[in-house]
Structures are given as structure tokens and as C-alpha cells.
């Protein structure tokens with residue numbers, strides 16, 4: 001049977017098959033990622049990661065989705081934990097699949113944006129928040145995939161993308177990006193890890 005992702009692109013279909021197969025050696029790590037904009041979208045809030053995966057890089061706010069939590073619930077929780085902000089208006093704008101050479105884990109990032117939020121950004125143990133002008137995003141200090149998709153999030157163009165990294169976590173050996181119907185973003189399963 002052809003799955004929802006295979007309908008979009010065969011490269012995503014392979015991934016869907018691997019993640020959906022009970023015998024697959026691949027395992028998934030579902031994460032969230034939230035980008036908060038000023039209401040006129042002139043600035044975006046990024047966090048400088050002080051520890052853990054992606055330390056030393058600027059990124060949106062997010063982390064692992066807990067078992068049985070929805071992606072949206074996880075996105076709201078992680079946003080609050082890492083930035084001190086709350087938002088009732090997170091809109092899903094993308095799904096990113098990341099693979100790393102010689103690593104069976106496929107990291108998925110469920111990407112949300114919002115230009116309405118409550119609170120004032122606070123520095124936490126994990127992140128130091130900073131507003132950036134939308135025309136001056138610090139791509140050289142971010143994950144290398146970000147420059148490929150960031151503008152689509154800013155412009156509200158729903159997409160699904162897949163990136164394959166070398167084990168240096170820097171070199172992208174293959175990538176593909178597909179614009180999709182926004183409805184599809186909510187239909188693709190989260191594929192919680194098997195145990």
C-alpha cells in the first residue's frame with residue numbers, strides 16, 4: 001500500500017516504509033521545534049543552545065515529544081520550558097526528517113510557528129533567547145539544514161523535508177524538500193519509538 005508520504009515523494013516513501021515496518025532496524029526520535037515571530041514577522045526569537053544536542057548553535061525552541069503526548073502539546077511544553085513563553089496559536093508548518101550516517105535513529109522535528117505569544121523570553125539552563133532581524137538570521141551558527149527551509153517557515157509555506165548528514169553532524173549528503181497541503185502535516189504519524 002502506498003502511504004501518505006510516498007504519495008508526496010518516493011524519497012519520503014522509503015522513510016515511511018522503514019519507520020512503519022516492525023522489523024526495521026531504524027528507530028525514531030520525535031521532536032518539536034517552535035519559531036516565535038514578532039507580530040509583523042520582522043524578527044524571530046532563537047535560542048543559543050547551552051547544552052545537549054546542538055550545543056553552541058542557535059535554534060528554535062523544542063525537544064523530545066513524550067510518549068502519548070501530541071506534537072502540538074509537546075511543542076507548547078518545550079517552548080515554555082526553554083523560553084518562558086506560552087502560545088495558544090502555534091501553527092504546524094513543516095516536518096523535518098534527519099538521518100545521520102551510521103546511526104539508526106531518524107530524528108523528526110515537527111515544526112511550528114507563531115506570531116502571538118505571552119510572556120517575556122527568559123534565559124533557562126538550556127537556552128539563551130535572542131531576537132534576530134528576519135533579514136539577518138545567524139545561519140553560520142545554526143544547523144546546516146536551517147538555511148534550506150527557514151524562509152518557507154517565515155513565508156508560511158507548508159513543507160516536508162528530509163536531510164541526510166554525515167556523522168560529523170555538519171555535512172549534508174542528500175536533501176529533499178516538498179511543499180505539501182497543510183492538512184497532510186497533521187495526517188503523518190509521529191511514529192513514537194517502539195519501546
Ligand SMILES: CNc1ncnc2c1ncn2[C@@H]1O[C@H](COP(=O)(O)OP(=O)(O)OP(=O)(O)O)[C@@H](O)[C@H]1O
Pocket residue numbers: 031032033052053054059060061062063064098107108109110143144145146
Ligand atoms: C540535524 N538538524 C537539525 N536542524 C534543526 N533542528 C534540529 C536538528 N536536529 C535537532 N534539532 C532540534 O534540536 C532540538 C533538540 O532538542 P533537545 O531538547 O536537545 O532534545 P533532547 O533529546 O535533549 O530532549 P529533551 O529536551 O531533553 O527532552 C529539537 O528541537 C530538535 O527539533
